[in-house]
Amino acid sequence: MKMGRVSTGIYGLDDLMGGGFRENTINAIRGGTGVGKTTFALQYTLYGLNRGEKVLFISFEMSEKQILRDCMDMGWDEIKDHVEKENLKIIHLFGEDLTFPSLDLAEMIRTSIPYNCQKIVIDPLTHPTFYTEKEIRKSLSTIFQELRKIGTTLIVLEEPANGNQLFEGSLMPLYLADTVIHLQNLGFGELYDRTLRIMKHRGSKHGDSLYPYTIEMGMGIVIHASDKQLDRVKPKNKFEAVFSDAIEKARSMGLIGKSLSGRIGTLQKNWTRDEDPTEVIKLVLREESKGYEKRT
Amino acid sequence: MKKGLEDILDDLYDIEGIEACILYRIDGVPIMLRTCGYKEELLKTMFWLEKQIKHVFGEMNKEGLNDTVFNFRNNRILIAPSSKSTVLVTIATGEANQQLISMETLRATRIIEKCVVFN
Numbered sequence: 001m002k003m004g005r006v007s008t009g010i011y012g013l014d015d016l017m018g019g020g021f022r023e024n025t026i027n028a029i030r031g032g033t034g035v036g037k038t039t040f041a042l043q044y045t046l047y048g049l050n051r052g053e054k055v056l057f058i059s060f061e062m063s064e065k066q067i068l069r070d071c072m073d074m075g076w077d078e079i080k081d082h083v084e085k086e087n088l089k090i091i092h093l094f095g096e097d098l099t100f101p102s103l104d105l106a107e108m109i110r111t112s113i114p115y116n117c118q119k120i121v122i123d124p125l126t127h128p129t130f131y132t133e134k135e136i137r138k139s140l141s142t143i144f145q146e147l148r149k150i151g152t153t154l155i156v157l158e159e160p161a162n163g164n165q166l167f168e169g170s171l172m173p174l175y176l177a178d179t180v181i182h183l184q185n186l187g188f189g190e191l192y193d194r195t196l197r198i199m200k201h202r203g204s205k206h207g208d209s210l211y212p213y214t215i216e217m218g219m220g221i222v223i224h225a226s227d228k229q230l231d232r233v234k235p236k237n238k239f240e241a242v243f244s245d246a247i248e249k250a251r252s253m254g255l256i257g258k259s260l261s262g263r264i265g266t267l268q269k270n271w272t273r274d275e276d277p278t279e280v281i282k283l284v285l286r287e288e289s290k291g292y293e294k295r296t
Numbered sequence: 297m298k299k300g301l302e303d304i305l306d307d308l309y310d311i312e313g314i315e316a317c318i319l320y321r322i323d324g325v326p327i328m329l330r331t332c333g334y335k336e337e338l339l340k341t342m343f344w345l346e347k348q349i350k351h352v353f354g355e356m357n358k359e360g361l362n363d364t365v366f367n368f369r370n371n372r373i374l375i376a377p378s379s380k381s382t383v384l385v386t387i388a389t390g391e392a393n394q395q396l397i398s399m400e401t402l403r404a405t406r407i408i409e410k411c412v413v414f415n
Contacts, residue, residue: 186381188380190382190414192327193381195325210325228302
């Protein structure tokens with residue numbers, strides 16, 4: 001796995017996300033009722049716990065008892081041990097009980113977080129119950145800043161029941177999150193009814209297809225990406241000569257050359273397409289040389 | 297399952313005169329597609345399709361139709377449901393062998409159905 005990545009714990013998802021979530025980020029899982037959002041959250045939690053991590057799970061809906069029962073029903077019996085050993089701390093609260101959401105929630109996390117905890121899960125972030133419209137952005141931004149300092153956070157967002165359109169009626173400003181994953185279930189019981197789409201994954205290359213998934217007892221969410229879909233997110237090495245040539249050209253461009261050659265190197269590492277990058281590189285070098293030529 | 301889908305779309309796309317073949321979900325979300333690269337007209341047609349699929353699929357179900365054809369500019373668009381939640385669309389040039397394309401598209405829908413329906 002890449003440095004600075006936190007595995008999602010979802011079978012088959014890390015490969016589509018450049019290795020997983022980025023460390024110390026806010027990652028939102030969005031979807032309607034019954035798509036598997038809580039399963040996603042619990043799977044992310046369990047994956048970390050089983051690897052010696054500590055997790056804080058804030059639940060605005062289910063009690064600790066319900067969460068444990070759901071896990072046991074899924075076949076994740078080890079969750080009980082993790083609670084007993086205090087690797088997993090579950091807090092059940094109601095949005096209405098928070099007087100100053102951004103301050104109260106951040107304070108609660110700070111005081112109740114287990115020692116050395118790197119993962120936080122909030123399921124679901126039902127902010128409409130305790131935020132006014134005007135406060136949402138500022139309050140969430142404040143909470144997220146605090147959460148980023150602590151670790152990698154997973155937030156579950158419930159999509160409105162009539163929200164067929166992805167961003168229509170969105171209750172949380174999604175731009176505040178670093179990653180947004182959208183889960184859908186049409187309910188026909190076919191392969192493409194349950195699908196996952198990575199809407200946004202800041203600072204990272206990610207798959208942009210529609211990926212079918214299933215929820216398997218004992219395992220959780222399993223993504224069924226085809227070989228071709230997986231190949232589309234893998235960097236291609238066959239254009240090494242084109243990139244080397246471009247880097248050489250960039251280096252000869254004086255002051256901007258150093259940073260430009262670095263950026264071309266980044267493009268090379270992330271070039272996942274089968275197309276020849278020559279046209280893109282030509283355009284970039286031509287545009288960049290405009291300023292350079294003016295200065296020289 | 298997904299390999300089967302990729303293969304059937306590849307085979308269909310190999311037929312002369314087919315400019316694009318797209319497997320849509322009934323809500324208009326493209327699941328898989330094969331196209332000849334960027335063509336503005338094709339893109340416009342695809343945007344139109346995304347908006348219309350759900351409605352067309354509903355109407356076809358109501359009327360009990362196996363396929364529906366739209367003629368756009370120089371393109372013939374064949375829409376054929378492949379399962380309860382998927383629709384296969386082929387976009388062919390006017391000069392293409394339409395009979396062959398219709399037959400192959402309908403054959404493909406049967407294979408797609410086997411791939412997407414859980415047994």
